Amino acid sequence: MSGEKIKDFDEITSFLGVYGFFQILIIVLLNLSAIACGYTGMIMIFVSDTPEHHCKVSINSKHNSTDVEVPFREQRSWVGPDSCSRYKLDGNWTETGAPSNDTEQCLDGWVFSTEIYTATIVSEWDLVCDNAWMVPFTTSLFFVGVLIGSFISGHLSDRFGRKPVFFFTMAIQTVTPLIQATSVSWVMFCILNCLRGLGQISNYITSLILGSGMLSPTARLSYALLGHSLGFGVGYALLPIFAYFIRGWRMLLVASAIPGFLFIPTWWVIPESPRWLLQKGRVEEAESVIRAAAKRNKVPVPEIIYRADECLELMQNKSEDEQTYTYLDLIRTPNMRNITILSVFIWIATSMVFYGLSLNTSNLNGNMYLTCFISAAIDIVVYVATWLLVNRVSRPTFLCSALMFCGIMLLIIKLVPEDMDVMFQVFAFAGKIGVSAAFSFIFLFFTELIPTVVRNMGLAIASTAARIGTIICPYVIYMVVR
Template structure:
């Protein structure tokens, strides 16, 4: 390895070869950072309440009154997971009674008065589904597959599966890159990000989405680890220090900051999943421009390939 250091030292810290590799490897970290916050926007849970079917023929006042009001964190909020029994509400509406503000204890009291409140009436679950707020999101995975109330546990589980994929990538990306090379694993990880991000947009169910999300998490962390290693093995001197300590983290976090802006403009989760594949696809042409690690070539006994790479670097190619 000392011979490698002596052979490559003459290239100069900021030679054409080093400059090109520095820029290209920094840019390949954008897809990694761009996708890391996807759990926030794809799995967002908008405010929601029980859906009241239109065929129930209830007025807007009755629809609003049929959702119980509960106190949460010191504020009065409409219940997200229950409603007053719809059959009883329809009966009250048919009697010509208006929603009111006073508690009522039995049906006879309701029938005798012009107004009614439901605080003592039986409640039921959201048998007809939910109505979701579209103030911030047109749709998310939560609203698409109804991951709320009794199925609310599926939302954090999906996030866990995504980061479990990242953990798996941490454990195996290094071993795989030692076996097959840094460059194939780097672009394989970027390819996984793009392919499975596109596939997410066509997921027909929550289980399939979760499996695809796991694979996407695996590619996300694998590409970042390998781009760090590849840059550290190719670059030398102050270029290596600048790449690993400043350029790579800054470009990575820049990618993280771009996604919220994209999610603000694209509020449908399926469309956002498709757009999240774009940075990775844009990096695919870098395959023909980014070299393999000379150190890895030497460790695998591929001396001729390492020599050709160093000669090309010396000529600034």
């Protein structure tokens, strides 16, 4: 019955057109909100990057008593054999500055290079050597917040409305990094990082739901598959540009709050979803939104759009239908069981590889700002290509081809000699093309594949699996880099 309701809504509001001024305004504003989500979602690339470092040495020798500053890399060569140990300071330093061959831990802390950053959380709280595990843990906590946000955003928007939750989560996404930028400890930063992840994904999902509730099926597909993904990609692309000019992690977080303040005036422009209002029986408010949209589009509107008794009857039938199904229905039949199991594995693998390649750009040899920007540019191009191909290639063929291409490119990397940095980057970016296509496509694919009556539950399971993959992802990078 819920399918009939959506169809009735689309038919009755067809007089609004597909791409009138109202629809274009909503698409543009909500896609702009996704820019902040893309920036925030990838900001840990620069905030938690590990600068070059070596042990701190509190001595006066020929190496540090001259008027000329010793280059950082030269300091590393005589302070210790690696970044986690130093030559013992036991009086064996010679006139020529040669240290003892015996080593010890970095008892006095570390000195970090400021060639790339003025500071990151790693240099702020010495998250290196024995404390290096704290870096992936910090990033994982962001994705724990994303997992929680994925769970609660849908329930909150169903209960309180799409618009209030959209602006509330945007407020969280705006205020949290401002507070996080004042963190006085690693623990405080981690707690706020989790909250930032909750706000980021909740805002992204709610804006997607809010926009979809006001658009026709044709515009809805373009909005979800192209527009919203492009907004995320643009935010990702802006991140290395901002990071290039803002070398400190605190101000980089502050910059992520700017879009939230710019969006304050849109409270009076973006309406509540008329679909949600109809579901709640608030027919007059829904009609008011539709009439305002018609006025913006300069089209005539019928005198009566919806009758209250019809909406209430549809609401009652929808509730009765939804109470019939449970999560067990996702594994009750062989076909549904296969779909559920495949969705879990595909979402875990796709999300883990997508975020793994994105977050690992700082470990690719070369200019990290350029590599990060190229990675984001690839995503933008792939999103457009996916939108163009989605109705020209069968769904299973497209998804399978994208994942296979990514896997083959990443396997070939193991055959590339270590000194061939350019080839390594080429194959890494080629793999990113495949996984980005799959990442932007899987939501649409499984939305169509899972039956309507269990669709929300099926997507919730798949989305949870994806978040588990992203939580594990920073540790995979950590183990590989080590």
